[in-house]
Amino acid sequence: MTTHLEHANFTVTNPEATAKWLCDVFGWHIRWQGGAIDDGYAIHVGSDDSYVAVYAPPVAPQKATRSRYRTIGGMNHLGVVVDDLDATEARVKAAGFTPINHADYEPGRRFYFVDGDGIEFEVVSYA
Template sequence: MTAKLEHTNLTVSDPDATAAWMGDVFGWKIRWSGPAIDEGYSVHVGGPGDYLALYRPRSAPHAGESSYGLIGGLNHLGVIVDDLDAAEARVKAAGFTPHNYADYKPGRRFYFRDADGIEFELVQYDD
Protein backbone atom coordinates (compact mmCIF):
# COMPACT_ATOMS: atom_id res chain seq x y z
CA MET A 1 0.00 0.00 0.00
CA THR A 2 1.18 3.51 -0.80
CA ALA A 3 -0.26 6.50 1.02
CA LYS A 4 -0.27 10.11 -0.15
CA LEU A 5 -0.82 13.19 1.99
CA GLU A 6 -4.04 14.89 0.87
CA HIS A 7 -4.20 17.93 3.16
CA THR A 8 -3.04 19.57 6.34
CA ASN A 9 -5.26 21.84 8.44
CA LEU A 10 -3.66 24.97 9.95
CA THR A 11 -5.17 27.57 12.27
CA VAL A 12 -4.46 31.06 10.93
CA SER A 13 -5.66 34.54 11.80
CA ASP A 14 -7.05 35.35 8.32
CA PRO A 15 -7.66 32.41 5.95
CA ASP A 16 -8.48 34.66 2.99
CA ALA A 17 -5.28 36.70 3.35
CA THR A 18 -3.17 33.56 3.81
CA ALA A 19 -4.75 31.95 0.73
CA ALA A 20 -4.05 35.13 -1.25
CA TRP A 21 -0.30 35.18 -0.51
CA MET A 22 -0.11 31.42 -1.15
CA GLY A 23 -1.67 32.02 -4.55
CA ASP A 24 0.89 34.74 -5.30
CA VAL A 25 3.91 32.81 -4.00
CA PHE A 26 3.04 29.20 -4.91
CA GLY A 27 0.49 29.64 -7.69
CA TRP A 28 -2.10 27.72 -5.66
CA LYS A 29 -5.84 28.17 -6.19
CA ILE A 30 -8.73 28.34 -3.75
CA ARG A 31 -10.57 25.03 -3.97
CA TRP A 32 -13.30 25.80 -1.42
CA SER A 33 -14.21 28.21 1.36
CA GLY A 34 -16.99 28.32 3.89
CA PRO A 35 -18.25 27.54 7.38
CA ALA A 36 -16.19 25.09 9.42
CA ILE A 37 -16.20 23.21 12.71
CA ASP A 38 -17.22 25.07 15.89
CA GLU A 39 -18.60 28.06 13.97
CA GLY A 40 -15.23 28.71 12.36
CA TYR A 41 -14.31 29.50 8.78
CA SER A 42 -11.97 27.64 6.39
CA VAL A 43 -10.36 28.15 3.02
CA HIS A 44 -8.87 25.22 1.12
CA VAL A 45 -5.96 26.33 -1.09
CA GLY A 46 -3.66 24.19 -3.21
CA GLY A 47 -3.62 22.08 -6.35
CA PRO A 48 -5.96 19.46 -7.77
CA GLY A 49 -4.66 16.58 -5.61
CA ASP A 50 -3.58 18.19 -2.35
CA TYR A 51 -4.16 21.35 -0.37
CA LEU A 52 -3.89 23.23 2.90
CA ALA A 53 -7.04 23.83 4.93
CA LEU A 54 -6.70 27.29 6.50
CA TYR A 55 -8.95 27.47 9.55
CA ARG A 56 -10.00 30.41 11.72
CA PRO A 57 -12.01 29.63 14.86
CA ARG A 58 -15.03 31.71 15.90
CA SER A 59 -12.96 33.37 18.63
CA ALA A 60 -9.77 35.14 17.61
CA PRO A 61 -6.83 32.71 17.60
CA HIS A 62 -3.68 33.66 19.50
CA ALA A 63 -0.09 33.06 18.50
CA GLY A 64 1.95 30.55 20.45
CA GLU A 65 5.62 30.11 21.04
CA SER A 66 7.97 28.00 18.94
CA SER A 67 6.48 24.58 18.27
CA TYR A 68 9.83 22.80 18.25
CA GLY A 69 9.53 22.13 21.98
CA LEU A 70 5.90 20.96 21.90
CA ILE A 71 4.72 17.41 21.37
CA GLY A 72 2.36 17.59 18.39
CA GLY A 73 3.69 21.00 17.32
CA LEU A 74 3.92 21.99 13.68
CA ASN A 75 7.57 22.87 13.09
CA HIS A 76 7.47 23.87 9.42
CA LEU A 77 5.90 23.01 6.08
CA GLY A 78 8.14 22.02 3.16
CA VAL A 79 7.18 23.03 -0.37
CA ILE A 80 9.06 21.93 -3.50
CA VAL A 81 9.50 24.63 -6.15
CA ASP A 82 10.93 24.46 -9.67
CA ASP A 83 12.87 27.74 -9.40
CA LEU A 84 14.09 28.66 -5.92
CA ASP A 85 15.39 32.08 -6.98
CA ALA A 86 12.04 33.07 -8.52
CA ALA A 87 10.23 31.73 -5.44
CA GLU A 88 12.50 33.81 -3.20
CA ALA A 89 11.59 36.94 -5.18
CA ARG A 90 7.87 36.16 -4.74
CA VAL A 91 8.36 35.52 -1.00
CA LYS A 92 10.05 38.91 -0.63
CA ALA A 93 7.35 40.62 -2.74
CA ALA A 94 4.75 39.15 -0.35
CA GLY A 95 6.56 40.92 2.51
CA PHE A 96 8.30 37.95 4.10
CA THR A 97 11.99 37.61 4.97
CA PRO A 98 13.88 34.52 3.81
CA HIS A 99 16.44 33.03 6.20
CA ASN A 100 18.50 29.88 6.86
CA TYR A 101 19.70 29.31 3.30
CA ALA A 102 21.46 26.02 2.61
CA ASP A 103 22.87 24.14 -0.35
CA TYR A 104 22.93 20.41 0.24
CA LYS A 105 22.64 17.15 -1.62
CA PRO A 106 20.24 16.89 -3.40
CA GLY A 107 19.28 20.58 -3.67
CA ARG A 108 18.98 24.08 -2.19
CA ARG A 109 16.56 25.56 0.34
CA PHE A 110 15.57 28.52 2.48
CA TYR A 111 12.94 29.20 5.12
CA PHE A 112 10.56 32.07 5.91
CA ARG A 113 7.81 32.80 8.41
CA ASP A 114 4.44 34.17 7.39
CA ALA A 115 2.40 36.81 9.25
CA ASP A 116 1.11 34.15 11.68
CA GLY A 117 4.63 32.90 12.45
CA ILE A 118 4.19 29.64 10.52
CA GLU A 119 7.55 28.56 9.11
CA PHE A 120 7.82 27.38 5.51
CA GLU A 121 10.78 25.65 3.89
CA LEU A 122 11.11 26.09 0.14
CA VAL A 123 13.34 23.57 -1.59
CA GLN A 124 14.51 23.06 -5.15
CA TYR A 125 15.96 19.64 -5.86
CA ASP A 126 18.75 18.96 -8.34
CA ASP A 127 17.65 16.61 -11.07
Protein backbone atom coordinates in the same frame (compact mmCIF):
# COMPACT_ATOMS: atom_id res chain seq x y z
CA MET B 1 1.31 0.72 -1.77
CA THR B 2 1.31 4.33 -2.99
CA THR B 3 0.41 7.16 -0.63
CA HIS B 4 0.69 10.93 -0.60
CA LEU B 5 -0.12 13.71 1.82
CA GLU B 6 -3.49 15.20 0.92
CA HIS B 7 -3.62 18.25 3.17
CA ALA B 8 -2.49 20.05 6.30
CA ASN B 9 -4.80 22.28 8.36
CA PHE B 10 -3.65 25.44 10.18
CA THR B 11 -5.37 28.01 12.36
CA VAL B 12 -4.60 31.49 11.07
CA THR B 13 -5.64 35.03 11.86
CA ASN B 14 -7.21 35.75 8.46
CA PRO B 15 -7.94 32.85 6.06
CA GLU B 16 -8.63 35.17 3.12
CA ALA B 17 -5.31 37.02 3.46
CA THR B 18 -3.37 33.79 3.98
CA ALA B 19 -5.04 32.12 0.98
CA LYS B 20 -4.19 35.14 -1.17
CA TRP B 21 -0.47 35.09 -0.42
CA LEU B 22 -0.34 31.27 -0.74
CA CYS B 23 -1.83 31.62 -4.24
CA ASP B 24 0.50 34.51 -5.14
CA VAL B 25 3.68 32.84 -3.86
CA PHE B 26 3.11 29.21 -4.86
CA GLY B 27 0.74 29.58 -7.83
CA TRP B 28 -1.97 27.59 -6.05
CA HIS B 29 -5.72 28.11 -6.33
CA ILE B 30 -8.66 28.05 -3.94
CA ARG B 31 -10.30 24.62 -4.04
CA TRP B 32 -13.08 25.26 -1.51
CA GLN B 33 -14.12 27.75 1.13
CA GLY B 34 -16.90 27.93 3.66
CA GLY B 35 -18.14 27.28 7.16
CA ALA B 36 -16.06 24.89 9.25
CA ILE B 37 -15.85 23.27 12.66
CA ASP B 38 -16.97 25.26 15.72
CA ASP B 39 -18.64 27.94 13.55
CA GLY B 40 -15.28 28.89 12.05
CA TYR B 41 -14.34 29.59 8.43
CA ALA B 42 -11.84 27.69 6.28
CA ILE B 43 -10.30 27.98 2.84
CA HIS B 44 -8.63 25.05 1.07
CA VAL B 45 -5.83 26.36 -1.15
CA GLY B 46 -3.39 24.26 -3.17
CA SER B 47 -3.13 22.15 -6.29
CA ASP B 48 -5.64 19.69 -7.71
CA ASP B 49 -4.30 16.82 -5.57
CA SER B 50 -3.17 18.44 -2.30
CA TYR B 51 -3.86 21.55 -0.31
CA VAL B 52 -3.44 23.57 2.85
CA ALA B 53 -6.58 24.33 4.84
CA VAL B 54 -6.39 27.71 6.53
CA TYR B 55 -8.95 28.05 9.30
CA ALA B 56 -10.09 30.75 11.72
CA PRO B 57 -12.52 30.29 14.60
CA PRO B 58 -15.28 32.88 15.12
CA VAL B 59 -13.25 34.56 17.88
CA ALA B 60 -9.69 35.73 17.29
CA PRO B 61 -7.25 32.83 17.72
CA GLN B 62 -4.34 33.22 20.11
CA LYS B 63 -0.73 32.93 19.05
CA ALA B 64 1.37 30.14 20.52
CA THR B 65 3.67 31.36 23.25
CA ARG B 66 6.21 28.52 23.17
CA SER B 67 8.77 27.51 20.59
CA ARG B 68 7.22 25.12 18.07
CA TYR B 69 10.41 23.06 18.11
CA ARG B 70 9.98 22.53 21.86
CA THR B 71 6.25 21.76 21.93
CA ILE B 72 5.07 18.17 21.55
CA GLY B 73 2.51 18.10 18.77
CA GLY B 74 3.64 21.48 17.47
CA MET B 75 4.29 21.78 13.74
CA ASN B 76 7.89 22.75 13.06
CA HIS B 77 7.50 23.78 9.42
CA LEU B 78 5.70 22.92 6.19
CA GLY B 79 7.90 21.98 3.23
CA VAL B 80 6.90 23.02 -0.29
CA VAL B 81 8.74 21.80 -3.41
CA VAL B 82 9.10 24.30 -6.25
CA ASP B 83 10.68 24.19 -9.70
CA ASP B 84 12.33 27.62 -9.54
CA LEU B 85 13.69 28.48 -6.09
CA ASP B 86 14.95 31.95 -7.05
CA ALA B 87 11.64 33.04 -8.60
CA THR B 88 9.74 31.72 -5.58
CA GLU B 89 12.07 33.58 -3.24
CA ALA B 90 11.34 36.78 -5.14
CA ARG B 91 7.59 36.19 -4.68
CA VAL B 92 8.11 35.46 -0.96
CA LYS B 93 9.88 38.83 -0.62
CA ALA B 94 7.16 40.58 -2.66
CA ALA B 95 4.58 39.13 -0.24
CA GLY B 96 6.44 40.87 2.59
CA PHE B 97 8.23 37.89 4.14
CA THR B 98 11.95 37.54 4.84
CA PRO B 99 13.75 34.42 3.53
CA ILE B 100 16.17 32.91 6.07
CA ASN B 101 18.42 29.87 6.50
CA HIS B 102 19.45 29.37 2.89
CA ALA B 103 21.12 26.02 2.31
CA ASP B 104 22.43 24.03 -0.65
CA TYR B 105 22.96 20.36 0.16
CA GLU B 106 21.83 17.07 -1.27
CA PRO B 107 19.27 16.54 -2.45
CA GLY B 108 18.37 20.20 -3.10
CA ARG B 109 18.59 23.94 -2.45
CA ARG B 110 16.28 25.50 0.11
CA PHE B 111 15.34 28.47 2.25
CA TYR B 112 12.82 29.12 4.99
CA PHE B 113 10.46 31.96 5.91
CA VAL B 114 7.92 32.64 8.63
CA ASP B 115 4.51 34.08 7.77
CA GLY B 116 2.56 36.65 9.77
CA ASP B 117 0.94 33.95 11.91
CA GLY B 118 4.29 32.42 12.89
CA ILE B 119 4.00 29.43 10.54
CA GLU B 120 7.40 28.44 9.18
CA PHE B 121 7.69 27.29 5.56
CA GLU B 122 10.62 25.47 3.97
CA VAL B 123 10.86 26.04 0.23
CA VAL B 124 13.01 23.48 -1.58
CA SER B 125 13.96 22.80 -5.20
CA TYR B 126 15.38 19.54 -6.48
CA ALA B 127 15.93 20.98 -9.98
